[in-house]
Amino acid sequence: MWRRFVRRKSIHTIIIFILSGCSLFEYHPYEVIVPDDEQNLNATSIQTIQARVAGKDTMTLILMGDTQRFYDDVEAFVSSANQHTADFVILNGDITDFGINDEFHWIHSIMKKLNKPYLAVIGNHDLSGNGELVFEKMYGPLNYSFITNDFKFIFLNTNSREYNFNGHVPDTTWLKNELAGDSFKHAVVSSHVPPFDNDFDPAMELAYARILKKSTKVAVSLHGHTHKYSNTQPYEDGIQYIVSTSMNERMYLILKLWGDKYNVEEIYY
Template sequence: MMAPIAPMRKFYSLLLFLSLALLSACEELFEYHPNQIILNEDERNLTARNLARLQQQQPGDTLHLLVMGDTQRFYDAAEAFVDKANTFPYIDFVIHQGDISDFGMSQEFRWVHDIMKGLKWPYLTVVGNHDLLANGRKVYEQMYGAFNYSFDYGHTRFMFIDTNSMEYNYNGKVPDIDWLDKQLLHQEGDTWQQAIAVSHIPPYDTDFDADLEKVFHNTLKESERVQLSLHGHIHGFRADFRYDEDVLYLATSTVKEREFTYLKVWEGGYSFERVAY
């Protein structure tokens, strides 16, 4: 005996309604294509938003920074970092050394930002090689902003620069040495007296364009205003005067190792401390 048509139609209508409701509830949990970008308005232009917060602060003679990075899929470790970072009495800002994501998908960036926004202080990022995978380039630009940017804070200029040469097939244009050189020109009336370079891949790594390795270093050295260059990528801590005694290349370990760097910067000098958590 066949079931009545009307009750069956109601059943399938209810089933369809529940299915659509479930998909709507889960749309933020899944990406259906690697080129899909789903961002809320408060997840856009985060570099500009955090710089605006930073400029509302009054820098002291000594700047206090936390340097971390390579969060990728290590979400528990990233949450633990935020908990530890918030125990410090005061930090000017936090630097994320890149590889925010692992596969360049927007949901990965969103998950990490959802963790990092729990910090008491602004955080600023530099683009990593994993952030350029799949549709990551567009995601990073929409969510954070430019790959190369600089700003002045107190006595120091900070220059965040894309050094992910391999992702551009070593085309001789990454890192952008001309851009870097222009940031290091000290103009009359400038309040900054020194500069710090911030990038994901250190110049001695094989992912960095070998033809630009010494050029990058010499650009920093010859400015006579850079003593320190900050990096991530190698997933371990390393601090050395790679080429001479003018510029220290300081790489901070991945959060997976439950470690970050506490950096203090004053006019003419700096100190750093490895912090385990």
């Protein structure tokens, strides 16, 4: 009787240990398993940002991205960024290289050491495997926006090639709606693939640029993807397209925004 009880109890303990305890037990690289404290990260960051910037004339942003498989460099970035004053950080896509669950977790465990909130945008590499599902669970919707200090910050998925240029990515109808209205004076648009890149749907490029121009509220459009810093006006329409480089280049940008003015500073670390 006693022996049977002990045996049953130990089997029970073993099963509980196997099922819950040990993180070594992976079910699949593409599993979509995100701990509670790593969910809805963008929404949480937005609340913190709104509290941080309240009443400020000038907002300071750090632009970086393409952290994919550059963990050591991202750690160094965090050390460097923590030395600079900024209201928040934008991680402009390609968080991961292979879209696997572990990679999202690794990057967040480095980025959470920042002494300021960060927002993440989806990149083409993040859409590999089940990366889209992991991103949604971890960071939230692929297209999102928030308003603070008369500024609207708009983030969207522009990884058209990942959807075989199906005409729905980027979602220009959504973007048009986001840019309409008078609840804000200025808008900043941020996405991974810049419209002038080959991976952006060529049939939508000019229409996209026109939407930004027509709104009259956009001064800067922020991107990643090319692994090369650029700061240009490709459509000669007064809108500056700023592309941050990949982490292995050990460089990021500090963007200051006030009214319809801005300033970009390059930081090497």
